[in-house]
Amino acid sequence: MTSAATRRRVGHAAATVLFLAVFTHALPAAAQELVREPAYRAFPLIGSRLAVWAVAQLHLNFAAFILGVPVFAVIIEIIGWWTGDPKYDWLSHEFVKLVFAAFSTTALLGALLLFLFVGFYPRFWAFMTNIFVTTYWIYALLFFAETFSVYLWYYGWNWLSGPRKWLHVSLGVVSNLFGIAILFIANSWLTFMMSPTGITESGALKGSVWGAIHNATWMPINVHRLIANLVFGGTIAGAYAAFRFLNAETDDERARYDWMGYIANFVALSAFIVLPFAGYWLGREIYAFNQTMGITMMGGFMSWLWIIQAILIGVLFFGNNYYLWLGMERIPGSERYRKYIPYMLSILALGFMVWATPHSLIVTLQEARAMGGTHHPLLGVFGVMSAKNTAVNLMILTTFLSYVLYRRANKLSIRSWVLTGMAVQWAAFVVAAAIVVFYGVYGYFVESIVRIGFSVYQVGAVLGAIVLVMTIDVPMFRGARSTGPIRWGQIPPRSQYVLILLAVTFTWLMGLMGFARSGIRQYWHVYGVMRDTSVDAVTPALGYASNMITLVTIVFFAFVMFIFWLGGLSERGEAGAHAPVVAPTGAGSRAPRR
Amino acid sequence: MTLFRSRFLQAAAVVVLAFCALRFGIQPPVPWSVIKIYLFVVLAAVFIYVSSDSDSWRSFLAPIRSTLVDPDRRVLRGALMIVVPLLVGYYAYSQAAARPEAPPELRAVHPAPPASIQFRGKELSIQGLDNPLRKDAATLPKQVAAGGEIYIRNCVYCHGDNLDGHGRFAPALNPPPANFQDPGTIAMLQESYLFWRIAKGGPGLPKESGPWSSAMPAWEDRLDETRIWQVILYLYDATGQHPRRWEAK
Numbered sequence: 001m002t003s004a005a006t007r008r009r010v011g012h013a014a015a016t017v018l019f020l021a022v023f024t025h026a027l028p029a030a031a032q033e034l035v036r037e038p039a040y041r042a043f044p045l046i047g048s049r050l051a052v053w054a055v056a057q058l059h060l061n062f063a064a065f066i067l068g069v070p071v072f073a074v075i076i077e078i079i080g081w082w083t084g085d086p087k088y089d090w091l092s093h094e095f096v097k098l099v100f101a102a103f104s105t106t107a108l109l110g111a112l113l114l115f116l117f118v119g120f121y122p123r124f125w126a127f128m129t130n131i132f133v134t135t136y137w138i139y140a141l142l143f144f145a146e147t148f149s150v151y152l153w154y155y156g157w158n159w160l161s162g163p164r165k166w167l168h169v170s171l172g173v174v175s176n177l178f179g180i181a182i183l184f185i186a187n188s189w190l191t192f193m194m195s196p197t198g199i200t201e202s203g204a205l206k207g208s209v210w211g212a213i214h215n216a217t218w219m220p221i222n223v224h225r226l227i228a229n230l231v232f233g234g235t236i237a238g239a240y241a242a243f244r245f246l247n248a249e250t251d252d253e254r255a256r257y258d259w260m261g262y263i264a265n266f267v268a269l270s271a272f273i274v275l276p277f278a279g280y281w282l283g284r285e286i287y288a289f290n291q292t293m294g295i296t297m298m299g300g301f302m303s304w305l306w307i308i309q310a311i312l313i314g315v316l317f318f319g320n321n322y323y324l325w326l327g328m329e330r331i332p333g334s335e336r337y338r339k340y341i342p343y344m345l346s347i348l349a350l351g352f353m354v355w356a357t358p359h360s361l362i363v364t365l366q367e368a369r370a371m372g373g374t375h376h377p378l379l380g381v382f383g384v385m386s387a388k389n390t391a392v393n394l395m396i397l398t399t400f401l402s403y404v405l406y407r408r409a410n411k412l413s414i415r416s417w418v419l420t421g422m423a424v425q426w427a428a429f430v431v432a433a434a435i436v437v438f439y440g441v442y443g444y445f446v447e448s449i450v451r452i453g454f455s456v457y458q459v460g461a462v463l464g465a466i467v468l469v470m471t472i473d474v475p476m477f478r479g480a481r482s483t484g485p486i487r488w489g490q491i492p493p494r495s496q497y498v499l500i501l502l503a504v505t506f507t508w509l510m511g512l513m514g515f516a517r518s519g520i521r522q523y524w525h526v527y528g529v530m531r532d533t534s535v536d537a538v539t540p541a542l543g544y545a546s547n548m549i550t551l552v553t554i555v556f557f558a559f560v561m562f563i564f565w566l567g568g569l570s571e572r573g574e575a576g577a578h579a580p581v582v583a584p585t586g587a588g589s590r591a592p593r594r
Numbered sequence: 595m596t597l598f599r600s601r602f603l604q605a606a607a608v609v610v611l612a613f614c615a616l617r618f619g620i621q622p623p624v625p626w627s628v629i630k631i632y633l634f635v636v637l638a639a640v641f642i643y644v645s646s647d648s649d650s651w652r653s654f655l656a657p658i659r660s661t662l663v664d665p666d667r668r669v670l671r672g673a674l675m676i677v678v679p680l681l682v683g684y685y686a687y688s689q690a691a692a693r694p695e696a697p698p699e700l701r702a703v704h705p706a707p708p709a710s711i712q713f714r715g716k717e718l719s720i721q722g723l724d725n726p727l728r729k730d731a732a733t734l735p736k737q738v739a740a741g742g743e744i745y746i747r748n749c750v751y752c753h754g755d756n757l758d759g760h761g762r763f764a765p766a767l768n769p770p771p772a773n774f775q776d777p778g779t780i781a782m783l784q785e786s787y788l789f790w791r792i793a794k795g796g797p798g799l800p801k802e803s804g805p806w807s808s809a810m811p812a813w814e815d816r817l818d819e820t821r822i823w824q825v826i827l828y829l830y831d832a833t834g835q836h837p838r839r840w841e842a843k
Contacts, residue, residue, distance in 0.1 A: 284841075287841075288841045290709070290721065291707065291709075291720070291721050291784070291787075292706045292707055292708065292709055292721070293706075295704050295705075295706040295707065295787075296706035296802070298704075299702065299703060299704030299705075299706075299782075300702045300704060300705055300706040300800075300802065301702050301705075301706075301802045303702055303703070303704075307631075311631070311634075314635065315638075318638055318639070318642060321642075322642045322646065325642075325646040325647075326646060326647075328647075329647055329648060338647065341643070341646055342643065345639055345642060345643055346639075348639070349635050349636065349638075349639040352635045352639075353631070353632050353635050356631050356635065357628065357631075358627075358628065358631075359703060359778060360702060360703040361625050361627060361628060362625065362627035362698045363625045363627070363698055364625075364695055364696070364697070364698045365695060365696050365768050366695060367623070367625045367626070367698075368768070368769070368770055369765070369770075370622045370623055371622045371623075371625075372622065372758075372759075372760065372773075373758070373759045373760075373770045373771075373773045373776070374703070374769055374770060375773055375776045375778055375779075376622065376624065376625070376628075377622070378620060378624075379624065379625075379628060380776055380777070380778050381777075383778055384777060384778050384782070444777055446836075447781070447836030447837070447838065447839070448781060448782055448783075448836070448837075448838035448839070449838055449839040449841065492648060492651075494645065522802065528709070539802060
């Protein structure tokens, strides 16, 4: 045997021993590793994804409610403090009471969601924790701070009244600031999953956590959700008022909850008018961040969600205007404005049709042959964003006109300049509509990137008209002669079902669009960084998703009904406690049963 | 004249007129899927109008109530009890009956492109990619002309000599070839998107929204990179459309 052969044999033996040593040591270690940290675990029966989806959506609904309602509750309290009118204080308290009842449910669902992530998506959760661990502590501290301030706000209502009212109002403001900060932190996690930044290729933080927080979609989501929370809070509070109105046993009670429903709907409507602009900004940022994601959302397999969204938004526009028109019945003097309803309704209906015209039509082969392709020469014109932006801006303008007419329904201005003021107001409407239509039509003749920029001019024209009209309207009708007090409570019951419809529609819409936002990541937990390798890494079909969202919406409203019931229950046997239960103007007249 | 003042008849007339206008007043005919959406809007609007004040609502309900309960409407009531179920039954039958045609498809017109593709062994990033031939303005007419030749040799059979999707082969294809004249097609897309679609064709479509039935071949086997960019230049030049630019970072 040569020395070279011996050396080779010894080398082989050493390598074998080394391999065996490493293998025998590594195998149990690897096995232990697998046992200790699987990437996924399966939730019984329904699977992990459905469990997370349902709980996340429920948590988000409640969170949106408890973050949205205090924003306008504190504004209403400030109005009450400012004017000295106790009915605003009562209303603000009523709103906070609802928040209070929903607070613990939100926290419970949040904890449940966390357990689901930790238990069923451990590797994903570990990844997120490595990046965002600092924010967890801040989030928890803020949650404590918000809880204590809201509790103090609610329980200190009578204690901090009178000369100490400023302290109470400050508590409301501080609770809102804590709430908004919580929202922004939670948004940083989910937006990071969509548009990750500030990390290395291996997924480690490059610098501070701020790099990951301040990603491309963070601020658009913050703004969009903040506004949407107001709409959502308004619609749910409106549904509560409707629920109480329909169950009311006295005219006073009916008048009170009619007024509450009106205010809640007014809040929802005011925020709803600007919501599409925020949504458009978000969509644009998603597109700019990643073309694939943008096209998946707007032109790819998610595109049909936008038709459902258009129908739901159309229902919201119809519902809001219908509620205002029905409400005019309780206002003496409103008859003079009824003649405008058919025109406003026509604009809304035409806008709704354009908004809901699909870009990619469902056609049979015969229909495609008759059209000369899959694009219809007329409908193709309505299927693009130029037409849709024009339609939605005109619908917003029309809805605002409805509100202006409602607002002045029982008022006759005593200002000498009333004719000039009204002429300027009408001119503002016409000019805004003309600008919207002009840029809508011009958009067909310019390249895409220029057309996208036109939406800013359209939005600017509408918002400008709203500001100008209100700037004139407020002084014009200050101290106006009244044609009679509003007969609160004397509104057809179907108006209250409209309020409930608006709440259900908006909840459903939130679930649907949340699915679109989350679903465009497709098979990624963190887009382009951490792939979803679970058995559920399939984007559900639209029908499946819609059914799921419907189910969650039903469960949410079951919870909400329970909370509404609790809201009424707490009043039993404590009549007079926190009491300005003052009927609003004109209340006390008998409300007819229709 | 009293008949015409009936809220119920007015409402019914608006719905019928809207249906006739949508079904027969627009050429080429509007697809049924869209008619249904539009009619839903019309019905909702009509309902809102008739019920937006109590007098109108009572007037609308009066004939319905009368038909349902008045003793002198017994014959009409009986007739409706026969006709309405028959109509519902016919509708159910028409929806369930087998038809000798392909069912309507829910297509995604713009499938989402990948972030990058492999083109003849070279990785091309689709995101942020511009047509390199546009850099030299002096040679642009020559490049467009070359693209025209490529189009006529390869694409015209399906997409047509007017680039409107009416080529010779088009009647045999479902879905029909893209109509580039339509403002909803290439005018909404960056040139790199077209590069991906031409290079990879139907086989390169993404998994989502499948199964696809595109007959578009993968042209990367026959056309090199420059020639694909040339034909893209031609598509925009011949249709008068402008490609979508990337947003400034």
